[in-house]
Amino acid sequence: MPPLPREGRSTAWIRDRLDALAGGDVDWRSGRALSLAYSAGPEVLALTDEVLARFQSTNALNVAAFPSLRVMQAEIVEMSGELLHLPEDGGGFVTSGGTESILCAVKAARGLARARGNTSPEMVLPTSAHAAFEKAAADYDVRSVRVPVRADFRADPEAMRAALNDRTALVVASAPAYPQGVVDPIAEIAAAAAARGLPMHVDACMGGVTLPMLERLGHAVPPFDFRVAGVTSMSVDLHKYGYTAKGTSVILYRSRELRRHQTFVTDNWLGGLYGSAAILGTRSGGPIAAAWAVMQHLxxxxxxxxxxxxxxxxxxxxxxxxxxxxxxxxxxxxxxxxxxxxxxxxxxxxxxxxxxxxxxxxxxxxxxxxxxxxxxxxxxxxxxxxxxxxxxxxxxDSLDEVRSTKSEGPGRSYAIVEG
Ligand SMILES: Cc1ncc(COP(=O)(O)O)c(C=O)c1O
Missing domain, CATH: 3.90.1150.10 (Aspartate Aminotransferase, domain 1)
Incomplete structure (x- = not known):
């Protein structure tokens, strides 16, 4: 089949083909996916679909043309900041996902390091921190210094402290880390970072909504957010436990000084002034509006x-x-x-x-x-x-089936490169 048909297909053909294609997808709506997809149930999904459809062609590239998106983004940042005790003079941006938020945090830390004369920046992070930090390290030419976690899979504050040096630009911990689901000792690591005047990012992509709610529900939640003095930035994914549409995360900064190193402005082309808050250029307003709507609704x-x-x-x-x-x-x-x-x-x-x-x-x-x-x-x-x-x-059943058999391959991956 040629990639682009000569004659357009009917909408009926497209619907049938989509049904056939989607037939092979994991049935996330009925809870068969223990990875990749989240659902708060049909009512929230219906609201998401409605708002996504209404705003999908709006563009957050220029919120002067779409002031609705300016307001909704500001309110999303404010709602997320409140959950994580962001100080009054802090700020942040809505991004497309955890990876983009992490890229932004690393870029900002590199910018601060450069401003301080550090031209060989390193990032100290536990072996459990998300793969997106490796991507950021590769993209922004920041050396990744991975420190082994303890036997309980939590980051080792002493070993991390020992890894800090004059080249360190950023210290990272997770709340919780993805692979084993444990929250790192944030307070100890933040103290080590603060003692050297270094920024510290807490990756709360997974826990940024869940942990504040568990705390309210009376669970013992260790200090992990901006209430810890040395925490300077945090990422929280709304498209995970915020139960919003795919394509929404938030990056938060304790200070506008650090946040300033994330943003980009140029007029070095023939099209005039171009400003960009995060990584993307054009950004659909759909996920932004849907996130705002779901947060307001829930x-x-x-x-x-x-x-x-x-x-x-x-x-x-x-x-x-x-x-x-x-x-x-x-x-x-x-x-x-x-x-x-x-x-x-x-x-x-x-x-x-x-x-x-x-x-x-x-x-x-x-x-x-x-x-x-x-x-x-x-x-x-x-x-x-x-x-x-x-x-x-x-x-x-699966254990019965494979008891004492060996897997033929290296296993499936959590994320793959298509093609
Ligand atoms: C702790 C943590 N950080 C970052 C990410 C990356 O998020 P995304 O897949 O939205 O880019 C994930 C994804 O599962 C995660 O669990």
């Missing part, structure tokens, strides 16, 4: 309800996993991320986690396959309430 009460449901499902999953002798939880989940290996002490021989992941996949359940160590990862969210028994049944 409010604190809605997020408390969704967080409680996700946390209860997480606890059910953890209890079910503990009952399976082959399964070994990698860490006690601090939020709603669960990682487990299949080499528990109760079994005669270890089972290949990736083979179990493949067997789950064949049963329509998608978990991430990650390493090291080889393990499966579940991003539990509100849509999984009432689905954990079915997931555990599928896991038991």
């Amino acid at each position: 409010g604190i009460d809605g997020y408390l309800r969704l967080t409680e449901a996700a946390r209860r499902a997480t606890e059910e999953l953890v209890a079910g996993l503990r009952a399976l002798p082959e399964i070994r939880l990698l860490a006690e989940p601090d939020t709603t991320l669960v990682a487990f290996a299949c080499d528990g002490m109760g079994s005669d021989s270890a089972i290949d986690a990736f083979a179990v992941g493949d067997a789950l996949w064949r049963r329509g359940w998608v978990c991430d396959q990650q390493k090291p160590p080889p393990s499966l990862h579940c991003t539990v969210n509100a849509i999984h309430a009432g689905k954990i028994d079915a997931l555990l049944a599928a896991l038991r």
